Amino acid sequence: MFKARSTFWLWRAKFTMKGIKMKRHYLASVCFGFGVLATNVFAGEAEIKASLEASLPRVQIQSVAPTAVKDIYQVVLSSGQVLHTTADGKHFFAGDLISLEGNKIANVTEEWRAKNRVEALHSLKDKDLVVFPAKGAEKGELYVFTDVTCGYCIKFHSEVPELNRQGITVKYAAWPRAGVSSDAGNTMRDVWCAADRQTAMTNAKSHKAVEHAKDSCTDQVIADQVKLGFALGVNGTPAVFDKNGQKLGGYAPADVFVKALTQR
Numbered sequence: 001m002f003k004a005r006s007t008f009w010l011w012r013a014k015f016t017m018k019g020i021k022m023k024r025h026y027l028a029s030v031c032f033g034f035g036v037l038a039t040n041v042f043a044g045e046a047e048i049k050a051s052l053e054a055s056l057p058r059v060q061i062q063s064v065a066p067t068a069v070k071d072i073y074q075v076v077l078s079s080g081q082v083l084h085t086t087a088d089g090k091h092f093f094a095g096d097l098i099s100l101e102g103n104k105i106a107n108v109t110e111e112w113r114a115k116n117r118v119e120a121l122h123s124l125k126d127k128d129l130v131v132f133p134a135k136g137a138e139k140g141e142l143y144v145f146t147d148v149t150c151g152y153c154i155k156f157h158s159e160v161p162e163l164n165r166q167g168i169t170v171k172y173a174a175w176p177r178a179g180v181s182s183d184a185g186n187t188m189r190d191v192w193c194a195a196d197r198q199t200a201m202t203n204a205k206s207h208k209a210v211e212h213a214k215d216s217c218t219d220q221v222i223a224d225q226v227k228l229g230f231a232l233g234v235n236g237t238p239a240v241f242d243k244n245g246q247k248l249g250g251y252a253p254a255d256v257f258v259k260a261l262t263q264r
Helices: 017-027 045-055 108-122 149-156 160-165 185-195 198-206 220-232 254-262
Strands: 007-012 034-036 061-066 070-076 082-086 092-094 097-103 104-107 130-131 140-146 168-174 239-242 247-249
Touching: 007 149, 017 092, 045 070, 092 149, 097 108, 108 220, 108 239, 130 160, 130 198, 140 149, 140 220, 140 254, 160 168, 160 247, 168 220, 185 198, 185 220, 185 239, 220 239, 239 254
Parallel strands: 140 168
Antiparallel strands: 007 097, 034 092, 061 070, 070 082, 082 092, 097 104, 130 168, 140 239, 239 247
16 A cells, blocks of 8 residues: 555666667667656646647557556556656656565565566467477476577576476577677577577577578567567566566575475
8 A cells, every 4th residue: 555655766777788779679768867858738648648648749658547646647668668658758767666664574566566467478379489498297397588699698508407407497588688680689589490409598598509590580570579578678688587477586505496386
């Protein structure tokens, strides 16, 4: 429950230099962090959407909804990124809304994302992923947005055999940080187009050569997964989720994830 006297609000900007390159296509002319919009004073969700679209014509807005904070609205872009705007439409914030109530800290935006993640994650089909199945009875699944050039992704991959041994299936989705058309994106296309994706993924993350994909194999699946990653709140790799939409963080030893999935 939100209490006016004891609750404070912070907006946590989540944009890094690595992330800006990918996000530029989606945010276009939006300024990261804090922005001032040349709009008239108004109230109402429809008016907010109309004003933002008029001021930022290259940004596609998916939804506008009120938050628990008076006169602050959550704006979801078609890319899945979340902004917050004032009711008068003159200011917006790019980042998460954090609730501080007593000694409790809650990421309100992340809680909203988690509720919407389950269906999105379940839309991912194994045929479009790189799957490392559990050995024996499966105890849990991890969905991991990965980049083959990411140091912590490579370190995470070294934990996969132990995760599999302890009954955890790992399902990789593609999220090249520098973009689909980058060197990493092209290598990931080679991985996703390989007849043996598991070996190709391991080779790519071991700095070994991966056979180039045929021209007939496109990168559309990778592009779709990048867009989905944004919608899920991915802003770096590895980004690890359980099947219930909970974001479990980035790299950690296998035992940490096993405990998170089996001791609830």
